[in-house]
Amino acid sequence: xxxxxxxxxxxxxxxxxxxxxxxxxxxxxxxxxxxxxxxxxxxxxxxxxxxxxxxxxxxxxxxxxxxxxxxxxxxxxxxxxxxxxxxxxxxxxxxxxxxxxxxxxxxxxxxxxxxxxxxxxx
Amino acid sequence: xxxxxxxxxxxxxxxxxxxxxxxxxxxxxxxxxxxxxxxxxxxxxxxxxxxxxxxxxxxxxxxxxxxxxxxxxxxxxxxxxxxxxxxxxxxxxxxxxxxxxxxxxxxxxx
Numbered sequence: 001x002x003x004x005x006x007x008x009x010x011x012x013x014x015x016x017x018x019x020x021x022x023x024x025x026x027x028x029x030x031x032x033x034x035x036x037x038x039x040x041x042x043x044x045x046x047x048x049x050x051x052x053x054x055x056x057x058x059x060x061x062x063x064x065x066x067x068x069x070x071x072x073x074x075x076x077x078x079x080x081x082x083x084x085x086x087x088x089x090x091x092x093x094x095x096x097x098x099x100x101x102x103x104x105x106x107x108x109x110x111x112x113x114x115x116x117x118x119x120x121x122x
Numbered sequence: 123x124x125x126x127x128x129x130x131x132x133x134x135x136x137x138x139x140x141x142x143x144x145x146x147x148x149x150x151x152x153x154x155x156x157x158x159x160x161x162x163x164x165x166x167x168x169x170x171x172x173x174x175x176x177x178x179x180x181x182x183x184x185x186x187x188x189x190x191x192x193x194x195x196x197x198x199x200x201x202x203x204x205x206x207x208x209x210x211x212x213x214x215x216x217x218x219x220x221x222x223x224x225x226x227x228x229x230x231x232x
Binding site: 036045046047048051059061062095099100102105106107108109110112113114115 | 124154155157159161165166167168169172173178210212214216218219220221222223224225226
């Protein structure tokens with residue numbers, strides 16, 4: 001059974017870089033799925049951040065693309081998110097998830113981590 | 123303002139049926155699969171429906187999905203108090219090259 005677990009600082013100062021890691025167990029991230037990040041500001045809806053396929057295909061939310069890097073570490077079976085120049089608007093619960101592979105886009109998330117709250121504040 | 127439009131809230135009595143709509147365009151729902159998620163308070167989203175009308179293993183057949191043109195619908199029959207949650211539709215948008223979620227619908231079981 002695939003499991004995902006987010007980890008990283010719960011507090012990030014404005015203008016700094018938010019860094020999170022998602023450890024995956026029960027499934028190899030090199031095998032046939034996209035791996036994505038999502039977030040949910042307090043009291044608001046879900047927002048997609050970006051998705052990465054081990055074969056190199058990457059999709060980023062256009063509104064975040066200039067500040068965003070997603071990478072995979074197949075040796076540790078984990079993937080990471082880096083979001084630079086954060087502001088209070090980036091305060092949210094961040095989720096990692098496995099996404100179905102389609103040949104021309106990243107598909108629906110079928111397994112989610114439990115989420116981790118990241119607060120941007122000085 | 124979400125590209126995918128859902129009603130902010132719906133309500134019904136226990137045992138009754140409710141439907142939640144998700145309206146989009148040819149750039150998204152009209153040409154891509156739709157999935158639906160249930161999010162209980164304080165928890166991660168849970169996949170209920172994928173590829174318009176498919177249920178993952180373990181999801182009861184009280185939950186159903188359909189799609190017509192540029193709109194999709196989630197149906198829930200035999201409502202239970204445990205179904206009170208936020209529900210989100212999801213799909214791909216080819217113009218934005220982005221995964222989209224609807225704004226979410228809060229279900230209240232009266």
